[in-house]
Amino acid sequence: MIIDSHEHLGDCYVYDHSVSEEGLLGALNKNGVDGALVFPFPGAADAPAVHNDIAALAKKYPGRIYGVVSLNPHRSPDEFDREVKRCVDMGFKGIKIHPFGHACPLGARDAQKVFVAARTYGIPVIVHTGLGVPYTLPSVVMQPARQYPEVTFVIAHAGAYIYSAEALLVAQECPNVYLETSWCSAHRIREFVEKLGPERVMFGSDIPINIESELAKYRSMLPDETLKCCFAETARSVFKLPS
Ligand SMILES: [Zn+2]
Incomplete structure (x- = not known):
């Protein structure tokens, strides 16, 4: 069983990416995800239109596709909360904040909307880290993780290798923090597993073309029992996915 805990759909004018339904499903199928x-x-x-596309995909592929909210926190409080609630009602499993892409540092007033929504709806927060420093240093997760101890935080990209030691430190200091490892090196992922345990570490790819290489990093150095946990069980438990 493999669950990719970080995938996107649609277009991105910040990073100039585009992922189609066929591209996403084709890559999942090809790699046995x-x-x-x-x-x-x-x-x-x-973003709300993409939320609709993701909800439609989840309906078409039940148990395969799960939605996560990603909405610019600078929208008005009413608009923001209404859209998060709409997504949660459609079965979405988490909420993402991208401090660089959303132009919203975690210490900004508007970022609080994300943490409060996560607490209100009982869903984890995914925080992008890596590209976009200093707003995306893993250490910025520590303050909200402590302020909202009942909320689970996932450090996306776990610092993207260059800041991975810092991502590890945050996870060691905050028990409500988990690491998603796309763009990290194999030896860093092994260090996360050794120091935090596999139940705090999850596989993610970020884009379909990465799936094969991200899986290979794990397979090249970890035993089957550990793979089982990092490939599916951690994500299943953090995002409360049905088994
Ligand atoms: Zn991403």
């Missing part, structure tokens, strides 16, 4: 958490890119021109 059973399920994926899918969210709009931070530079989606119309």
Whole structure:
């Protein structure tokens, strides 16, 4: 069983990416990935429209595609909360904040909307880290993780290798923090597993073309029992996915 805990659908004007339904499903099928958490890119021109596309995909592939909210926190409080609630009602499993792509540092007033929504609806927060420093240093997760101890935080890209030691430190200091490892090196992923345990570490790819290489990093150095946990069980438990 493999769950990709970080996938996108649609277009992104921040990173100039585009992922189609066929591209996403084709890559999942090709690599034997059973399920994926899918969210709009931070530079989606119309995030609610992409939420609708993800909801439609989840309906078409039940148990394979799970939605995650990704909405610019600078929207008005009413608009923001209404859209998060709409997505949660459609079965979405988490909420993402991209401090660089959403132009919203975690210490900004508007970022609080994301943490409060996560607490209100009982869903984890995914925080992008890596590209976009200093707003995307893993250490910025520590303050909200402590302020909202009942909320689960996932450090996306776990610092993207260059800041991975810092991502590890945050996870060691905050028990409500988990690491998603796309763009990290194999030896860093092994260090996360050794120091945090596999139940705090999850596989993610970020884009379909990465799936094969991200899986290979794990397979090249970890035993089957550990793979089982990092490939599916961690994500299943953090995002409360049905088994
Ligand atoms: Zn991403």
